[in-house]
Structures are given as C-alpha cells and as structure tokens.
Amino acid sequence: MTVDRPVAVTGFGVVTPIGIGRTSFAEGLRSGACGVAPITLFDASAYRSQVAAEVSGDVIAAARESSLASGITVSRRYGRAAQFATAAVAEALHHAGLHAEDLGDSETGLALGGSTAGTLEAEAVMLEVDDGEGFWREVSNLQLLLAPVGSTADILAAGMGLGGPVTTISTACSSATNAIGQAMRWIRSGRCTRVIAGGADSLTRLTHAGFNSLSLVDRERPLPFDARRDGMVIGEGAAFFVLEDEARARARGAQLHGRVLGYGAIAEAHHLVQPRGDGDGAARAMGLALADAGVETDRVDYINAHGTATPHNDAAEGRGIVSVLGRRSQAVPVSSTKSQVGHLLGASGAVELAACVVAMNEGFLPPTAGWAERDPEIPLEDFVAGGARPAQVEHCLSNSFAFGGNDASLCLGRV
Known part of the structure; x- marks a missing residue:
C-alpha cells in the first residue's frame, strides 16, 4: 500500500x-x-x-x-x-x-x-x-x-x-x-x-x-x-x-x-485454538506489517510479543520472530506485557501498543516480569528479564495472534 x-x-x-x-x-x-x-x-x-x-x-x-x-x-x-x-x-x-x-x-x-x-x-x-x-x-x-x-x-x-x-x-x-x-x-x-x-x-x-x-x-x-x-x-x-x-x-x-507505520493481518486456517507450530502465521503477519511500513528488519528495535504464556503459542511466536528477523532475532529485545496485565482478550493489542508508545516516549523497555528459566523450544535470546531497561526505540512491532489463526501485527515508529 x-x-x-x-x-x-x-x-x-x-x-x-x-x-x-x-x-x-x-x-x-x-x-x-x-x-x-x-x-x-x-x-x-x-x-x-x-x-x-x-x-x-x-x-x-x-x-x-x-x-x-x-x-x-x-x-x-x-x-x-x-x-x-x-x-x-x-x-x-x-x-x-x-x-x-x-x-x-x-x-x-x-x-x-x-x-x-x-x-x-x-x-x-x-x-x-x-x-x-x-x-x-x-x-x-x-x-x-x-x-x-x-x-x-x-x-x-x-x-x-x-x-x-x-x-x-x-x-x-x-x-x-x-x-x-x-x-x-x-x-x-x-x-x-x-x-x-x-x-x-x-x-x-x-x-x-x-x-x-x-x-x-x-x-x-x-x-x-x-x-x-x-x-x-x-x-x-x-x-x-x-x-x-x-x-x-x-x-x-x-x-x-x-506514528502507526504498518499493519499486517492473516488467517492461518489451521486450528481453532492452536497456532501453527512453525510460526508461519506469526511470521507472515509481522512481515506484512514491516512491508506495509517500509521498514527493513534491521531497523526493528523491539517487539512487544503476543506472549500469552501458553506452551504452544510462545514457542510458535518465537519461531515466527526468527523466521522474520533471521540472525538478528537474537539481538532484538522481545517482551510480553501480559506478564504484568494478564491477557486482556479483545483489548490486549491496544494496551500492548500503548506500552510501545510509552517505551518510545519514556526511553525504556517494559520487562517480561517473572521470567527466569530459558526454554530450549523458544529460539530467542533477550526477553527483557529482571526489570525494565533503558533504551531508545525507533521502530517496534506489536503482535496479536488470536484463536482461529487470526494473526495481526502493527509497526510503530518514533516521531
């Protein structure tokens, strides 16, 4: 577009x-x-x-x-x-x-x-x-x-x-x-x-x-x-x-x-309550959002993940992030606001985008509260563990991956 x-x-x-x-x-x-x-x-x-x-x-x-x-x-x-x-x-x-x-x-x-x-x-x-x-x-x-x-x-x-x-x-x-x-x-x-x-x-x-x-x-x-x-x-x-x-x-x-720079939405047509295990749906939504925004993957500074804390979702989302960002996925911070506010269902994407706006304007990354033990099934490195972290965020993604494979992602940019 x-x-x-x-x-x-x-x-x-x-x-x-x-x-x-x-x-x-x-x-x-x-x-x-x-x-x-x-x-x-x-x-x-x-x-x-x-x-x-x-x-x-x-x-x-x-x-x-x-x-x-x-x-x-x-x-x-x-x-x-x-x-x-x-x-x-x-x-x-x-x-x-x-x-x-x-x-x-x-x-x-x-x-x-x-x-x-x-x-x-x-x-x-x-x-x-x-x-x-x-x-x-x-x-x-x-x-x-x-x-x-x-x-x-x-x-x-x-x-x-x-x-x-x-x-x-x-x-x-x-x-x-x-x-x-x-x-x-x-x-x-x-x-x-x-x-x-x-x-x-x-x-x-x-x-x-x-x-x-x-x-x-x-x-x-x-x-x-x-x-x-x-x-x-x-x-x-x-x-x-x-x-x-x-x-x-x-x-x-x-x-x-x-600025809301880009938006991607796809349907997995895979399962009523479980995502594709390979993270393909998540990857396609993120990829479309970045393409819509005209933002290259090397300009992504942070991802506010869907991160529900369910076994299948978190692993699939991690694989999807790796699919989109490649080797850089190990350097990009990824955190889940749901660790603090819970899963707000239909409102979750809005509250999580608000967390991204706060992060950009106040210069810190929200943590994945309570994270302590690495799961070898999740191929990511940085979950912003141990508390909020000072950072300058120019571009970020906010993910929402729903039941039925209704996956969506937004790309936000700093003014």
Missing part, C-alpha cells in the same frame, strides 16, 4: 490492572508490577484457576478530570467494559487537546476491538432469575442491551457525537490490533482525517470458565516465554488512541507521540 497520508498518534488513554491513566500505567510498566490477584468480581472457587488481573480502583473518579476536559461522560450506568472504554477515550481526547464538540464531522471515525462488552452484566441478570420462572417475564430486554459486542462502540459514538464511520471488530485476541489497523487504513485512504481507535474488554464468568475448560490458565501468574509457564491469566481493561492524518494534526498544533 502506498503511504500517502502518514498516521500520527496525538493522544492515548489507558485503564489497566497495573494503573488507570497513562502516568500510572507507565509507572507500573517501569516497576515490573503484576496485576494478578484473587478474583473478586464473582465466585471463582470451582475453577482450576481462581486468579485474574482485575482493574482495581475507582475508574469514574480517576477519569473525572479527563471527562470534564473532553466532554465525554463516564457513567456507572454503563457496563464494566464500557466504563473502561469511555474513561480511556476521555483521557485520549484530553491528551490530544480535543473535545467531543470537535468530533461531529463526517471525517472522524471510531474503530473498536472487543469481545465481551456487557457480558458480565448480562450474566448477573440471568443468574438472578430463579429456576422455573419465565425469563422474559422477569428480565426486561432493556437490561440486556449492553450485552451485544457492538454496544460499547454505540455508547462511545453517541457520547462523542460522531458523524463518521463506526465499526466493531471481534477477532478474539487480535480484535483491537485489527481495529487500529483498520483505523490507519481509513486515514491513509482519505476516508477519515481522524479516528478514535482501540479496544476494551472486562473479565466475565464465560471467558474465565472457557479458558479453564481448555486448561489454558495458570493458577498463580503468567510466565511468558519461561520454561515453567503453565498458561495465561485473563485480565481486563482498555486503551484508545487518537490517530490523525499527520499533516492535519501538525496544522492544528497537536503534539505527536508516534
């Missing part, structure tokens, strides 16, 4: 298990904090794993300043995922120097990645219905309107008064990465001059039970790329970016925090 319109990041906002807001998130990354703790949102005593990475603290209170500055209402009447999303969008707009009143033209769009939306709240409603009672006599359909996967985008679009395109992408763990890639393409093509892009998901009984049934969860904490790894730990949260046509952004005096 010809890059006619460079795409700049002019603002971003985050809600994560290690910090609400950019500053707290950056501090959590730098310190190697891990947000995994016993589940409090529901009774998890019957499950193999009883831990998750929940967002703690008052999201509404934390977002108050950004909410007032951006004109975005963050309300307790929304479901948990929508609260995360509106808080992150409010912070992103505030960071970008924008207000909801600036977004009503047909050239501003919204691209959201997610998978759970209001599922947690729908579960609670259904569990309140006693056995033998007529469901529709007891439950108003209004109580379930927050459940559909597109409802979070509907809430955001209405809150911002958007007049441009709005889409929800739900490709499991690559949802937000694909949404950001779609946003980049809208701007490049001239369809939009500005897109609010990212992802949001909350912890639910459904997702926790599902991953437990597959025996893909760790009972304690995730250990990506470590020989002792025993599965993922589910997390929750949100991250959103204000992406703009760089020329338009500069014209309005916006500060630039990075």
Whole structure:
C-alpha cells in the first residue's frame, strides 16, 4: 500500500490492572508490577484457576478530570467494559487537546476491538432469575442491551457525537490490533482525517470458565516465554488512541507521540485454538506489517510479543520472530506485557501498543516480569528479564495472534 497520508498518534488513554491513566500505567510498566490477584468480581472457587488481573480502583473518579476536559461522560450506568472504554477515550481526547464538540464531522471515525462488552452484566441478570420462572417475564430486554459486542462502540459514538464511520471488530485476541489497523487504513485512504481507535474488554464468568475448560490458565501468574509457564491469566481493561492524518494534526498544533507505520493481518486456517507450530502465521503477519511500513528488519528495535504464556503459542511466536528477523532475532529485545496485565482478550493489542508508545516516549523497555528459566523450544535470546531497561526505540512491532489463526501485527515508529 502506498503511504500517502502518514498516521500520527496525538493522544492515548489507558485503564489497566497495573494503573488507570497513562502516568500510572507507565509507572507500573517501569516497576515490573503484576496485576494478578484473587478474583473478586464473582465466585471463582470451582475453577482450576481462581486468579485474574482485575482493574482495581475507582475508574469514574480517576477519569473525572479527563471527562470534564473532553466532554465525554463516564457513567456507572454503563457496563464494566464500557466504563473502561469511555474513561480511556476521555483521557485520549484530553491528551490530544480535543473535545467531543470537535468530533461531529463526517471525517472522524471510531474503530473498536472487543469481545465481551456487557457480558458480565448480562450474566448477573440471568443468574438472578430463579429456576422455573419465565425469563422474559422477569428480565426486561432493556437490561440486556449492553450485552451485544457492538454496544460499547454505540455508547462511545453517541457520547462523542460522531458523524463518521463506526465499526466493531471481534477477532478474539487480535480484535483491537485489527481495529487500529483498520483505523490507519481509513486515514491513509482519505476516508477519515481522524479516528478514535482501540479496544476494551472486562473479565466475565464465560471467558474465565472457557479458558479453564481448555486448561489454558495458570493458577498463580503468567510466565511468558519461561520454561515453567503453565498458561495465561485473563485480565481486563482498555486503551484508545487518537490517530490523525499527520499533516492535519501538525496544522492544528497537536503534539505527536508516534506514528502507526504498518499493519499486517492473516488467517492461518489451521486450528481453532492452536497456532501453527512453525510460526508461519506469526511470521507472515509481522512481515506484512514491516512491508506495509517500509521498514527493513534491521531497523526493528523491539517487539512487544503476543506472549500469552501458553506452551504452544510462545514457542510458535518465537519461531515466527526468527523466521522474520533471521540472525538478528537474537539481538532484538522481545517482551510480553501480559506478564504484568494478564491477557486482556479483545483489548490486549491496544494496551500492548500503548506500552510501545510509552517505551518510545519514556526511553525504556517494559520487562517480561517473572521470567527466569530459558526454554530450549523458544529460539530467542533477550526477553527483557529482571526489570525494565533503558533504551531508545525507533521502530517496534506489536503482535496479536488470536484463536482461529487470526494473526495481526502493527509497526510503530518514533516521531
């Protein structure tokens, strides 16, 4: 694709298990904090794993300043995922120097990645219905309107008064990465001059039970790329970016925090829950992202890996990185933010891209927290072990490799 319109990041906002807001998130990354703790949102005593990475603290209170500055209402009447999303969008707009009143033209769009939306709240409603009672006599359909996967985008679009395109992408763990890639393409093509892009998901009984049934969860904490790894730990949260046509952004005096340079997405068509063992799908997604960006492999300074801490995924991703980078794969640092925030499902790609923006702008590499024991099946050398590390990152990749072989990668560049 010809890059006619460079795409700049002019603002971003985050809600994560290690910090609400950019500053707290950056501090959590730098310190190697891990947000995994016993589940409090529901009774998890019957499950193999009883831990998750929940967002703690008052999201509404934390977002108050950004909410007032951006004109975005963050309300307790929304479901948990929508609260995360509106808080992150409010912070992103505030960071970008924008207000909801600036977004009503047909050239501003919204691209959201997610998978759970209001599922947690729908579960609670259904569990309140006693056995033998007529469901529709007891439950108003209004109580379930927050459940559909597109409802979070509907809430955001209405809150911002958007007049441009709005889409929800739900490709499991690559949802937000694909949404950001779609946003980049809208701007490049001239369809939009500005897109609010990212992802949001909350912890639910459904997702926790599902991953437990597959025996893909760790009972304690995730250990990506470590020989002792025993599965993922589910997390929750949100991250959103204000992406703009760089020329338009500069014209309005916006500060630039990075450029989204390239996007690659492929389908493995291999297995419902396991990646190709040779890493071919991961390699193709990364290769396409670099080609789209016009960035040679010797210019990649860092990779924020998908790194779920499951046995098959980490090994396959390592082989894919070697396939793309060759001998240089032994010198390029690779870390997994999931070691700190857990697996945020549809929102994971957005939060991990936010970690890349933080790394570029604050001059450090986020660690793979807890890594200690090398696995001979993973052919990589540097996992940023032992804590965050000072570094200057000019170009990096952010990977998201989902169930069903929905693999996606983004290439980010420093301004």
